[in-house]
Amino acid sequence: MTEVIKFESVGLRYGLGPEVLQDISFNLETASFHFLIGPSGAGKSSLLRLMYLAHRQTRGIISLFGRDTASLPRTELPKLRRRIGVMFQDFRLLPHLTAFDNVALPLRVAGMKETKIKRYVEELLVWVGLENHMDVRPTTMSGGQQQRIAIARAVIARPKILYADEPTGNVDDRIAARLMHLFDELNKLGTTVIIATHNESIIQEFRRPILRIESGRLTVVPLDKDNKSSDNKSNVKRATQLLESLSPE
Amino acid sequence: MSLKQTNLALAKDDTNRFLPWLIAFMSLLAILSVAGFLLLKQVSDLFEYNSNDTMTIQVPSGNSEKRTNKKITQIINILKETGGVIEVSLVPKVEVIQLLKPWLGTISESQTLPLPQIIDIQIDRSSGITPEKISNVLTIIVPDITVDDHSIWLIGLVKTLQSAELMALFILLLIIFIIIGTVIFTTRTGMGIHKQTIEVLHFVGAHDDFIARQFAIRGLVVGLQGGLIGFLFAIPILYVFDNLLQNLEEGFLPKAEVNIFVWLSVALVVPMISSITMLTARGTVLKSLKKML
Ligand SMILES: Nc1ncnc2c1ncn2[C@@H]1O[C@H](COP(=O)(O)OP(=O)(O)OP(=O)(O)O)[C@@H](O)[C@H]1O
Ligand SMILES: [Mg+2]
Numbered sequence: 001m002t003e004v005i006k007f008e009s010v011g012l013r014y015g016l017g018p019e020v021l022q023d024i025s026f027n028l029e030t031a032s033f034h035f036l037i038g039p040s041g042a043g044k045s046s047l048l049r050l051m052y053l054a055h056r057q058t059r060g061i062i063s064l065f066g067r068d069t070a071s072l073p074r075t076e077l078p079k080l081r082r083r084i085g086v087m088f089q090d091f092r093l094l095p096h097l098t099a100f101d102n103v104a105l106p107l108r109v110a111g112m113k114e115t116k117i118k119r120y121v122e123e124l125l126v127w128v129g130l131e132n133h134m135d136v137r138p139t140t141m142s143g144g145q146q147q148r149i150a151i152a153r154a155v156i157a158r159p160k161i162l163y164a165d166e167p168t169g170n171v172d173d174r175i176a177a178r179l180m181h182l183f184d185e186l187n188k189l190g191t192t193v194i195i196a197t198h199n200e201s202i203i204q205e206f207r208r209p210i211l212r213i214e215s216g217r218l219t220v221v222p223l224d225k226d227n228k229s230s231d232n233k234s235n236v237k238r239a240t241q242l243l244e245s246l247s248p249e
Numbered sequence: 250m251s252l253k254q255t256n257l258a259l260a261k262d263d264t265n266r267f268l269p270w271l272i273a274f275m276s277l278l279a280i281l282s283v284a285g286f287l288l289l290k291q292v293s294d295l296f297e298y299n300s301n302d303t304m305t306i307q308v309p310s311g312n313s314e315k316r317t318n319k320k321i322t323q324i325i326n327i328l329k330e331t332g333g334v335i336e337v338s339l340v341p342k343v344e345v346i347q348l349l350k351p352w353l354g355t356i357s358e359s360q361t362l363p364l365p366q367i368i369d370i371q372i373d374r375s376s377g378i379t380p381e382k383i384s385n386v387l388t389i390i391v392p393d394i395t396v397d398d399h400s401i402w403l404i405g406l407v408k409t410l411q412s413a414e415l416m417a418l419f420i421l422l423l424i425i426f427i428i429i430g431t432v433i434f435t436t437r438t439g440m441g442i443h444k445q446t447i448e449v450l451h452f453v454g455a456h457d458d459f460i461a462r463q464f465a466i467r468g469l470v471v472g473l474q475g476g477l478i479g480f481l482f483a484i485p486i487l488y489v490f491d492n493l494l495q496n497l498e499e500g501f502l503p504k505a506e507v508n509i510f511v512w513l514s515v516a517l518v519v520p521m522i523s524s525i526t527m528l529t530a531r532g533t534v535l536k537s538l539k540k541m542l
Contacts, residue, residue, distance in 0.1 A: 078455060094449060106453040109453050
């Protein structure tokens with residue numbers, strides 16, 4: 001199975017409002033990496049919401065890992081969701097938990113041993129530069145710090161699909177590049193990555209195929225082969241080491 | 250399951266401040282109705298036991314009062330001759346009406362209802378006399394006679410006590426319903442407050458059970474807190490009540506006491522209530538989660 005995400009004539013409307021997404025059809029292959037772009041309000045977050053099953057489409061068929069999501073029984077959703085990492089545009093961190101506990105959440109929910117959890121979470125928090133904020137609650141953190149916690153929570157369980165909604169919105173260029181390398185490495189290890197962003201410089205630098213949404217319609221812009229960027233070698237190496245140390249299960 | 254896993258503070262909200270006290274109050278009521286039930290049962294059991302050496306004979310009223318009276322005299326005479334019967338006495342009509350009051354309400358003496366005639370007999374059990382033997386002899390005179398192996402006086406009292414026992418159980422049931430209702434309401438409120446958290450838990454792949462467990466544990470804790478507080482308040486009340494019972498004048502009433510069995514039973518109300526609060530919270534969460542995506 002190489003098609004990990006498949007949309008067939010999918011439409012979405014909120015309540016009785018207009019159709020926010022119309023006739024969306026595309027296939028994403030396993031271990032592909034796409035940017036999702038489009039003007040504000042075009043429906044990027046809405047499309048992601050459909051892809052991580054936060055919303056049901058009003059028409060069409062969505063398949064994840066080769067299975068029609070509409071026919072999935074409720075009891076199988078957790079298993080599917082554990083293979084998907086999501087970084088929300090509004091982070092959705094749990095305010096009463098520390099940074100550590102927020103990032104640990106997917107592992108705890110999956111029943112991992114605390115000793116392992118401690119090692120993985122600490123390692124990842126060090127990597128996103130929050131080693132001094134592990135026991136701090138997100139409510140007292142800056143937007144950029146919260147964003148990195150949200151990203152760490154999305155990648156900690158080594159998901160098969162990773163969605164990130166504006167992951168570089170609140171961080172400086174240096175951290176943005178570093179986070180992009182983290183996604184890149186996850187992608188090299190087999191994760192399908194979709195990143196919704198407005199950040200032109202990142203789109204330019206990382207040169208990946210693009211899903212463009214405009215007035216409810218989606219077009220896929222493939223990449224011209226000769227144009228692929230050269231990676232920032234040192235960051236890549238460190239990200240690879242980190243991710244390999246976070247074992248898949 | 251590690252403590253950390255349960256430490257999501259999911260159920261922490263304002264409803265928790267009053268809930269243990271409400272449960273405590275309900276537990277106290279539940280404990281008192283359980284104790285009431287057991288004490289009433291002690292008395293009614295004793296009455297049943299004491300009524301052992303009496304039997305009651307009911308003679309249905311016939312069409313003609315004169316003929317009935319004649320038959321009654323006949324029956325009384327036969328009974329007096331019967332071996333093992335120590336004493337025979339006809340219960341006056343006024344008292345029969347009094348006896349039937351719990352079932353029929355107040356009836357005027359100018360009887361609109363055909364009231365049976367009632368004969369009480371004192372018997373000596375060792376003589377081997379049984380209700381069957383008596384009724385065999387008497388049916389020759391009146392075919393539809395009934396012989397009860399207890400004094401109908403006491404049966405009336407026992408019946409009254411037993412309906413009071415049922416009442417106590419009914420109150421217990423009512424209290425349980427109120428507790429369930431309250432827990433359902435507060436759990437729903439809690440879920441509303443923690444909607445975002447629940448959503449996030451779903452997105453990171455939590456099973457409904459995982460989420461329900463958070464609320465179930467909270468339900469258990471609240472139930473234990475409330476139950477124990479209720480039990481603590483019940484101790485002096487039952488203690489004073491027991492003293493009153495023991496100081497009652499010796500006599501007609503058989504003695505009831507708050508014995509070790511009663512104490513154990515009311516102590517069991519605490520785990521009973523906390524199980525109810527736990528299971529109710531769990532069930533409520535699972536049911537509302539089913540409606541989410
Ligand atoms: N929960 C909702 N209920 C009703 N309408 C919604 C809801 N969420 C989004 N919309 C509408 O759907 C459209 C697409 O919104 P969406 O959030 O997907 O845009 P976006 O591309 O992510 O924008 P941005 O770049 O600003 O994040 C907008 O017109 C918005 O008003
Ligand atoms: Mg958006």
